[in-house]
Amino acid sequence: MTTDLPVDLGMPLSSPGATGTTGVPRLADGTALTKKDFTSDQEVRWCPGCGDYAILAAVQGFLPELGLKRENIVFVSGIGCSSRFPYYLDTYGMHSIHGRAPAIATGLAATREDLSVWVVTGDGDALSIGGNHLIHALRRNVNLKILLFNNEIYGLTKGQYSPTSHVGQVTKSTPLGSLDTPFNPVSLALGAEASFVARTMDSDRQHLTSVLRAAAEHRGSALVEIYQNCPIFNDGVFDVLKDRTEAAARILHLTDGEEVSAGDNVVVRDDSGSLAVVPRADADPARIMRHDASAQDPSAAFALSRLDSPDLGHVPMGVFRNVQRPTYDDALREQISSARTNEITDADIDALLAGRDTWTVGTPAGS
Amino acid sequence: MSTKLVQKLDRVVIRFAGDSGDGMQLTGDRFTSQTALLGNDLSTLPNFPAEIRAPQGTLPGVSSFQLHFADHNVLTPGDAPDVLVAMNPAALKANLRDLPRGATIIVNTDEFTKRNLSKVGYAESPVDDGSLESYHVHPVALTSIAVEALASFTDLTRKEKERAKNMFALGLLSWLYTRPMDGTEAFLKAKFADKPVILEANLAALRAGFNYGETTEDFAVSYEVAPASMAAGTYRNVTGNVALSLGLVAAAHRAHLPLFLGSYPITPASDILHTLAGLKRYGVATMQAEDEIAGVGAALGASFGGALGVTTTSGPGLALKAETIGLAVSLELPLIVCDIQRGGPSTGLPTKTEQADLLQALFGRNGESPVAVVAPSTPADCFDIAVEAVRIATTYRTPVIVLSDGYLANGSEPWRLPRTAELPDISVEFATEPNATDDKGEPVFHPYLRDPETLARPWAIPGTPGLEHRVGGIEKADITGNISYDPDNHDHMTRLRQAKIDGIADTIAPLEVDDPAGDADVLVLGWGSTFGPISAAVRLARNAGARVAQAHLRHLNPFPANTGEVLRRYERVIVPEMNLGQLALLLRARYLVDIESHTSVRGLPFQAGELADVIATAVASLGDAHLKETAQ
Numbered sequence: 001m002t003t004d005l006p007v008d009l010g011m012p013l014s015s016p017g018a019t020g021t022t023g024v025p026r027l028a029d030g031t032a033l034t035k036k037d038f039t040s041d042q043e044v045r046w047c048p049g050c051g052d053y054a055i056l057a058a059v060q061g062f063l064p065e066l067g068l069k070r071e072n073i074v075f076v077s078g079i080g081c082s083s084r085f086p087y088y089l090d091t092y093g094m095h096s097i098h099g100r101a102p103a104i105a106t107g108l109a110a111t112r113e114d115l116s117v118w119v120v121t122g123d124g125d126a127l128s129i130g131g132n133h134l135i136h137a138l139r140r141n142v143n144l145k146i147l148l149f150n151n152e153i154y155g156l157t158k159g160q161y162s163p164t165s166h167v168g169q170v171t172k173s174t175p176l177g178s179l180d181t182p183f184n185p186v187s188l189a190l191g192a193e194a195s196f197v198a199r200t201m202d203s204d205r206q207h208l209t210s211v212l213r214a215a216a217e218h219r220g221s222a223l224v225e226i227y228q229n230c231p232i233f234n235d236g237v238f239d240v241l242k243d244r245t246e247a248a249a250r251i252l253h254l255t256d257g258e259e260v261s262a263g264d265n266v267v268v269r270d271d272s273g274s275l276a277v278v279p280r281a282d283a284d285p286a287r288i289m290r291h292d293a294s295a296q297d298p299s300a301a302f303a304l305s306r307l308d309s310p311d312l313g314h315v316p317m318g319v320f321r322n323v324q325r326p327t328y329d330d331a332l333r334e335q336i337s338s339a340r341t342n343e344i345t346d347a348d349i350d351a352l353l354a355g356r357d358t359w360t361v362g363t364p365a366g367s
Numbered sequence: 368m369s370t371k372l373v374q375k376l377d378r379v380v381i382r383f384a385g386d387s388g389d390g391m392q393l394t395g396d397r398f399t400s401q402t403a404l405l406g407n408d409l410s411t412l413p414n415f416p417a418e419i420r421a422p423q424g425t426l427p428g429v430s431s432f433q434l435h436f437a438d439h440n441v442l443t444p445g446d447a448p449d450v451l452v453a454m455n456p457a458a459l460k461a462n463l464r465d466l467p468r469g470a471t472i473i474v475n476t477d478e479f480t481k482r483n484l485s486k487v488g489y490a491e492s493p494v495d496d497g498s499l500e501s502y503h504v505h506p507v508a509l510t511s512i513a514v515e516a517l518a519s520f521t522d523l524t525r526k527e528k529e530r531a532k533n534m535f536a537l538g539l540l541s542w543l544y545t546r547p548m549d550g551t552e553a554f555l556k557a558k559f560a561d562k563p564v565i566l567e568a569n570l571a572a573l574r575a576g577f578n579y580g581e582t583t584e585d586f587a588v589s590y591e592v593a594p595a596s597m598a599a600g601t602y603r604n605v606t607g608n609v610a611l612s613l614g615l616v617a618a619a620h621r622a623h624l625p626l627f628l629g630s631y632p633i634t635p636a637s638d639i640l641h642t643l644a645g646l647k648r649y650g651v652a653t654m655q656a657e658d659e660i661a662g663v664g665a666a667l668g669a670s671f672g673g674a675l676g677v678t679t680t681s682g683p684g685l686a687l688k689a690e691t692i693g694l695a696v697s698l699e700l701p702l703i704v705c706d707i708q709r710g711g712p713s714t715g716l717p718t719k720t721e722q723a724d725l726l727q728a729l730f731g732r733n734g735e736s737p738v739a740v741v742a743p744s745t746p747a748d749c750f751d752i753a754v755e756a757v758r759i760a761t762t763y764r765t766p767v768i769v770l771s772d773g774y775l776a777n778g779s780e781p782w783r784l785p786r787t788a789e790l791p792d793i794s795v796e797f798a799t800e801p802n803a804t805d806d807k808g809e810p811v812f813h814p815y816l817r818d819p820e821t822l823a824r825p826w827a828i829p830g831t832p833g834l835e836h837r838v839g840g841i842e843k844a845d846i847t848g849n850i851s852y853d854p855d856n857h858d859h860m861t862r863l864r865q866a867k868i869d870g871i872a873d874t875i876a877p878l879e880v881d882d883p884a885g886d887a888d889v890l891v892l893g894w895g896s897t898f899g900p901i902s903a904a905v906r907l908a909r910n911a912g913a914r915v916a917q918a919h920l921r922h923l924n925p926f927p928a929n930t931g932e933v934l935r936r937y938e939r940v941i942v943p944e945m946n947l948g949q950l951a952l953l954l955r956a957r958y959l960v961d962i963e964s965h966t967s968v969r970g971l972p973f974q975a976g977e978l979a980d981v982i983a984t985a986v987a988s989l990g991d992a993h994l995k996e997t998a999q
Contacts, residue, residue: 095839362599
């Protein structure tokens, strides 16, 4: 007996209103899954106190909310501490090789519209060895949800600096301090034409879940940077953002339609278009920035991403950009379905093999 | 009607040579199509520089196309051309040393200017200085006659008219060898449908060339080569890359799997990407990836999802894909990797042929990482090898590397069309149900519980309820697939993966030996694209009285089960390869047989005559008894 693929490459291009999970089979009405359904039987082997535990718990807690069939969810990861993630989720999963998860997930998403495909990666995996695949997945706008755990250090290889470590950071491989200018993952993603870019933090379950929800809703590539603490090799790097008082003064919450502010400070736009954080009392009300993640022009989102500083003086958090544009996988399926008229028969293949110029010797068999 | 003499020939080798911009590949291609439709057997050898436009008129810029056609079975593009069409002095100089005395040379005298002659170091024109007197030289002012023939095309510049000179040459050669031109006319009509003036000019130049042959006194004789006697059937002419593309589509159809190609452009493999990209109406998905690694990664991702994942590349790209192929070995998923080999190492000779990736294909990954390796032997065999690769990949859930090469990729031959319905049934069964019970008696799915016969693991694709599981590159526990660092388990799994690949030998045809009298003591064994030259050499050697047996490997890993037994049957085993002896190394290691390696890495296929000498020497070394009775 043969089983045909539960995939129809002839599906029409999703409508403009399609969400990230359009085309993925849903649970029957009245049924629901729980966090336990998404918990695999494997022992979780991260270090005690690792930020990954909180992210895992948040993801396991969030997935039932999607209402999707569990078998239609796939997590693909690369290499690194974060990339062990798929083993702990009771979905389909692949723990692949260093940096390649976006490429592998692209092939999967392109051929299977009926899957919700998630990529789990880290700052070394996504931004160093896999940088090329990340930017190309984003520019293609493949319908992937990419969770980038950023702890600004290499954990699995025991403490070398990463492409997000700050200049001067002393690590095992930089005893006199790192010399490299770090990547800002949000700026990088925006420069790579990402249609959805967000930042959140491991310890803020509520915010993390809200960002996951927005990412899942988005049709196309969604890059979610998650600040994540490595208690062994870079402990406390985001602590100032976890202290209630400090956080209130430093985190610039990005909420559509609202002023971008942190404590007594607001973000204003100067004459050159640059953004600055100034005390509200000094701000010209007409220049205070109101967030619009759906702005087609990414300039404002990019300018927001540049408000970061190594001392975490001000850190925008939330959805920087969320715009609709055609996805690579939908467009590929559309090309195929519009070229294809019906089921391919043996006779169709015979005609393909024959091409345009044939000649016959003797009496051809079967004629 | 022509009143000229028509002479019958049994075979002809023509080489068209000119500047990269002269359209020699197109001219050769069209002449080949005309010849194929006439029913001759044929074999072709395009040979061109890696540069798109090397400096005009220079030796590095010479592009050529050789065609061997006959009224009988043809095995190679021919060792030496009977006819050389030289569009400029560089083309003459670059190709003259391949011509036997007495060959015909048609030169485009318009290009034999002082400047062009000096570019390639001719102080005087070889056409005039007597240095070509042992050849039949036809000096033809191809360019100016073509331009003259287009005098009425007042909208065209002189430069545009000059460009039609290749069509004039094609017309002349079509007359000379009595080739019908309707196919080329139809081709031009399709190609220039939007440019009626250019179309008419090309058609006019083509006819002018034909008429020139018929009327000028310079050409007194034209030739005919009768159709070859070939097995009954419908034929087309096909290059290796097109045959491989079609084979992948047909195999995916027979396997009931959607075909997904992830690929990055690389010479000489890109034509497969181009061909498959044009076949969306057959459900083929193609993705031009950001790099070689992404190409194979996307293919593997598609395979994980239940598609037939394919990637195509050449040697440097295979090196980049190595880690992902290793992942596929660990995941035990089907994956087709086509390596269209070219000269190496590094960038090497991008447009020239070589067989030096054999060891890379077998061993070019970290760890014990066995994969199946197959190699087509002729351009048309690329179709069959693609089907075989898909059979192995899907049956055994393994990567399969297909080792074609530049010679097969761009060379062409007539192909007797198979019937799709008669291709092997390679339907795939996905896992749909749990395959075990846990200690509480509950049904569970073990992703690494193997088929006892093939040792293949179940292919359980996302979307299948109840079979959710995780796979990865970390070593897995036998049966459950959970992460395992256990020493005994790793030893066991390593041997299991090897045993699975070794077991493929049970389902492949035994190595066949061609030894008509059954009394040869010398065996010539080849693999891949050397089949044509070796077969032609064996034919020559036998005609000269040598007793020699021939065998050819299409499966390089595993080898056919009887390979060792075959090798031990012969006193001397000669293995010609376009590398420095990679197959010989494998055979010696595996079978402890003293292989005689004969190698060449000139970027060109072997010449039949050269190999025939090697065979003759080997046979002679064994004494007179090994020569056939030559009295007859």
